[in-house]
Amino acid sequence: IAGITQAPTSQILAAGRRMTLRCTQDMRHNAMYWYRQDLGLGLRLIHYSNTAGTTGKGEVPDGYSVSRANTDDFPLTLASAVPSQTSVYFCASSGVDGYTFGSGTRLTVV
């Protein structure tokens, strides 16, 4: 089934640790995105990529980095996690029909 695969599904992480959230798509979409979803704040864009080899900053990029080595993969890295990064993270890609979202990664930083 075509779509977005995110891993892990959930994670509890100690503050100060490094963590990479994985995202893979099989739709050959050029554009990919990382959002965080927090209660009352909706979806906030962290980083995006228009195409392989390029990335850009979204609304809340601080503390996060991304890479886009190929079309399919778009990992999100937290270099040194802080409790305020506790959230649900969604990876998405977009084509002519709109966005396709992954099922999310629930991250708790303690």
Add this chain to the structure above:
Amino acid sequence: AQSVTQLGSHVSVSEGALVLLRCNYSSSVPPYLFWYVQYPNQGLQLLLKYTSAATLVKGINGFEAEFKKSETSFHLTKPSAHMRDAAEYFCAVSSGGGFKTIFGAGTRLFVKA
């Protein structure tokens, strides 16, 4: 610049009643407009989209939305609510296709038996 405002963070209806979720947008160019639904512990799924064709757009699960340029609105409706419609709904606007879409804050729909 584009923006989208969803009126009401929570809406509660009885099963069988009309569902109306409000969305107003701002865009300096002809917009593409979307409604997404998010069920608990899942990602967002596309319900329907407007891309400058018919102003009344029909989506999945009996939902539809009407683009009204004069009111800068794209309200989502369903004639008769079902319990399974309980979810969070997001309105979104884009200047072209799906790229760099701006999402609203979401409206949580509760359906009472």
